Amino acid sequence: MPEIGADVDPAELLTVAREEARLGAREGGVPIGAALFGSAGELLGRGRNRRVQDGDPSLHAETAAFRAAGRRPHYRDTIMVTTLSPCWYCSGLVRQFGIPRVVIGEARTFTGGHDWLAEHGVRITVLDDPECAALMRAFVDRHPDLWHEDIGAGHS
């Protein structure tokens, strides 16, 4: 089997996830975006964190993109692109559904389970994108409470 996404530019794929993160920021939400692509770079689903917008704690960016892609028999030929290193919840999604490749905007403001995924054979690309990091940094500075809530680390 050829390498998944051999002919696609990870930075190009990230533009869709970053656009979702920007939309989330404008809405006052947690500015994390994601998109699921097929192996040739075709978009299957895109989404952003919806905790604030919908009051839904289950929709992280990756799970929102996964949901938007709808039912598929398997994910062995897909690429998950996310603006931020995936938390354990979203890393678990990637592992369970056998998504073979993950492109990450940045892992500076938060590091989730991407090393764990790499240990389990997932190909990881971290782009260290300045805009993705700037969006997160601005949000966490202004709304530390919301960010902590989003990763289950809130105060009582």
Next chain:
Amino acid sequence: MPEIGADVDPAELLTVAREEARLGAREGGVPIGAALFGSAGELLGRGRNRRVQDGDPSLHAETAAFRAAGRRPHYRDTIMVTTLSPCWYCSGLVRQFGIPRVVIGEARTFTGGHDWLAEHGVRITVLDDPECAALMRAFVDRHPDLWHEDIGAGHS
């Protein structure tokens, strides 16, 4: 801090998740149910796998119950109850959100990440409930394709 759920009977909590699994079976869905409880056994949210019913691959039983519970600042005083050993996706949810205790109906028909959760300090109780296992066995026998799809192991 007192032990989470010290005064609750795990088998009693399971009745709610099992009722969700039964409803799912009647709807033709993947018969897995879950419920999130507070430390004194108060119900916070309940749900069932909704792949078939809603065409939504992101709603496993545990994520549906988590969603139904709505936004909370943290989950350090909650108990996740599920009829089946949680897959990596749902195990990741438990770990990320710091849910300290998981009650599992059965782990015979499928074993997910509950040993991994135990290694990371989550208290795991497996009840080996015959009805939970019978619901799953009947479903997997009749719809192996749907079951494999639900765990990302479907055929092309």
